[in-house]
Amino acid sequence: MSVRIRVERRLTQPVWIEAFIPLFSIVMALVTGSIFLAVLGAPPLQAYNAMFRASMGDWLGIRDTLVKAIPLMTAGVGVTLAFKMSVWNIGATGQIIIGALATTAAVRYVYVDNRFVMFWLMFLAAVLAGGGWAAMAGYLKARWNVNEIITTLMLNYIALQLLYYFVYGPWRDPASLGFPMTTPFPPAARLPFLGTGRIHLGLIIALVLGVIFWLVFRFTRWGYEIRVMGESPRTARFAGMDYVKNVVLVMFLSGAIAGIAGMGEVAGLTGRLQHGFTAEYGYTAIIVAWLARLHPLTVILVAFLIGALHVGGEVLQIVMRLPLASTQMLQGLILFFILGGEFFRRYRIRFHTGEKE
Amino acid sequence: MKKTIVLLLAVAVFLFGSNAFAFDPIPEDELQVGFVYVGPVGDGGWSYMHDLSRQAVEEAYPGITTSYVESVEEGPDAVRVMETFVRQGFQLIFATSFGFMDQVIEVAEQNPDVVFMHCSGYRTAENVGVYFGRMYQARYLSGLVAGSMTETNTIGFVAAHPIPEVIRGINAFTRGVRAVNPDAVVRVIWLYSWFDPGKESEATMALVDAGADVIAMHADSGAAPLAAEEAGVYVVGYNNDMSGYAPTRHLTAPIWDWGVVTTRVVGQVIEGTWQSENIWWGMDAGIVDLAPFGDMVPEEVRTLVEEERSRIVNGEWDVFWGPVADQDGNIRVAEGKRMSDEELLSFSWYVQGVEGEIPSN
């Protein structure tokens, strides 16, 4: 008598599995996290409650979370687009920075004292610069099959050095007593806020982009082609699809969207470019895109949840007096469990009793 | 012209921005004080020193509650962190990096009942005070030591970012070096990073290779002193006493004690006497000082430093009183003149004795 375990790929994924598994993973992560919190001497339920209340418990919390989530949503949609085609654009960070630089350049060099005109000038600048930046990697991949993971990663560092160059050099605000930051943007170059909080126009842009690309992938021929090229380049070639052209195009769009995220951060929130602008969340956007299983609308939701995790983590520091490190470990744990849970979504495990077959 | 006016306005705000405005007293056991750090408290440097000032508050006022958020990006995140503090009922918030400036003002406008103290900035409001220390005074004294100890007459300076605060420190240090040793020169390496121990260590070795036998620093980790110890050259630390990193080579270090400010401000908030002010205290207040001398520093150098220190503390003289010459020997500040605070705050040229150019100028 022996028990044999067999792993089988699920042929269909029932709705309850789709919903239940991620929830179960999160619960497991929270249970493990609570052991960890208890060891640190923080009552777990109280900690989770504080995290939830601060990030989603009331309108103020939701507002904070939304503001944090705007760039994650936007860049997440951009990354998703490239990933659909199996183009591994991990350069959202650099594209965000370039978008912010281009926005600042637009304000400096072609300023028009009209909110509407100025918005479109900044938008255009961010799109062209962010898109062009990413399209360079796209072109290298299309033309010579140069690995885009590396080129986009390298371009992140180059973008950061460019930022340093400009804020320390030609763009340094003479009124800032020599500190590395640009002149504050005039009011016409600021994105309008929606309502009382700091939620700015960028939220609408993110939502619109999410919906547009959901429609594109669902209903258009081009969207279908991109998916085919992502899943099976060979099939796509036989079907006569232009892989080369589309790699460049997809990278351009992906970078352009990340560039818009950069515009949102400087024109919407900070109102000037300064040294501390790091856009590390460009990497988080990759996690968002994957957790959302490359679904543009789910990206919006997941970005919100990741934003909540971040906002809640700060409250743990304030209320529970836990160091940042402990919330990072908690975040890592949650990701591990969700990743592990995916397995049970895609596969089923069967236990066979009896003699060996 | 327009830019000049803006600059003057900024300086005017810095200098005369105090407003009379009364806040209600807050009982000690009800007061919650929040700290916002730009780096991890475990950086052993800037944020670490600010966390010591938080602990100083807890020691001085046992009934008080303090809390901090570390590694906060200078941007939108800072706004949210400060708003969260306010929402949790914190009535006093210390924001401890220059890059939080706009964000402090933004949150302070929305929350006029909460007191904000911003370290190293220049924008104030009725409920926003700024604080900083005249670190350059301590740097000058450390320069006297370095200038006395060098034999190659080349001194290396490992510097983080080319901003006025750091340039001012290099200049003050160099003035100290040249006061005792007119032949010595100071060479600067810019890291373009506040925090990269590997690079700080490598920069130290590069300076040693270039002939430096004393290393000074303005960066946030102890990597430079460690590298200096290993290379067998003297080192002047920064932030706190770094002799632990270089037991046989540590001459001294210009150090911060932010607790002098934080405990005072907390006391005022408890009493209800706090008013917005620009704190730019010097050595007399104890916010900056020199770490204890290493054994190798000879008696006459110690005596000299003591004399100079008392001249500064008593207000008889300060580091940037004329004559001050720039790198080419041109007198920028004539004898009998003094550099004003606004000139010090926007320092963008090297004094005589520094080699090289300031980047992007």
Place this chain on the structure above:
Amino acid sequence: MDVVITILAAAVRSGTPILYATLGEIITEKSGILNLGLEGLMLMGALTGFSVSQLSGSPWLGIACAFIVGAGISLIHAFLSITLRANQVVSGLALTIFGTGASSFFGQRFVGTTIPGLGRVPVPGLSDIPILGRVLFNHDLLVYISYGLVAFLYWFLVSTRTGLNLRAVGDTPRAADAMGLSVSRYRYIAVLVGGGIVAVGGAYLSVAYTRMWTELMTAGRGWIAVALVIFAIWHPARAAMGAYLFGGVVAFQLRLQAAGTSIPVPLLMMLPYLLTIAVLVFITIRQGKGILFGAPGSLGQPYFREEG
């Protein structure tokens, strides 16, 4: 000439932590598993190496423990990506977040302390060779071990049975499986050993290079190693070249400044990254279109053995 020698020696010294990380990742990737958690692994390695050295007084015990801890944390990644077939990019990023947090958390009490660490041990005889001696043979033992590791890894991948098997598992897991190799076992061992070596790179930073511990002290070196693996096209010797090139550019610009030359540092610091792209383009073109030479065929793809 002297300046050139010191720059080259500095290039070796500051390239070594990146070299270890790159070599570790090469082993991991050769089995077909992509591990983007290098930054987290290096930080854990740096902390373990430092703390154990300090508590036990033995730097070598510290480095050994760093290897074990690196392998142990990589086990999470191995379990997720091999057994549970999870997405390797996300798992790697999660590992970075977790490792960063864990190293900061457990490292708090070691901030501000120092250890004697590893001293310099010139190799008798070899260190007297003109130029080369000072560039290559005037360092600590961990640097020499990295030379040996480069040679060993090359030999291992090219000439040994196990090495060939490992490459087969990374290139065509299905064929390897048909040959009777256990794909999972090879991948598990590769991820664990690779992760351990990455962590030794972190330990080099804290035990030999700076001899201190501070949070986030790797300052992005893990990411540079990720890039170097592809720059090196999974070749151990080219990994060494790439790591020293990176170290060299930094050492070069610092020494230019030390010599009193004023240079636009941000523009200069773009150089290594631009150079990486340029070399990558050059190598890719020369190999012709199609798959990169040396790239494991199934990199990043989980292997699923369909059972009857």
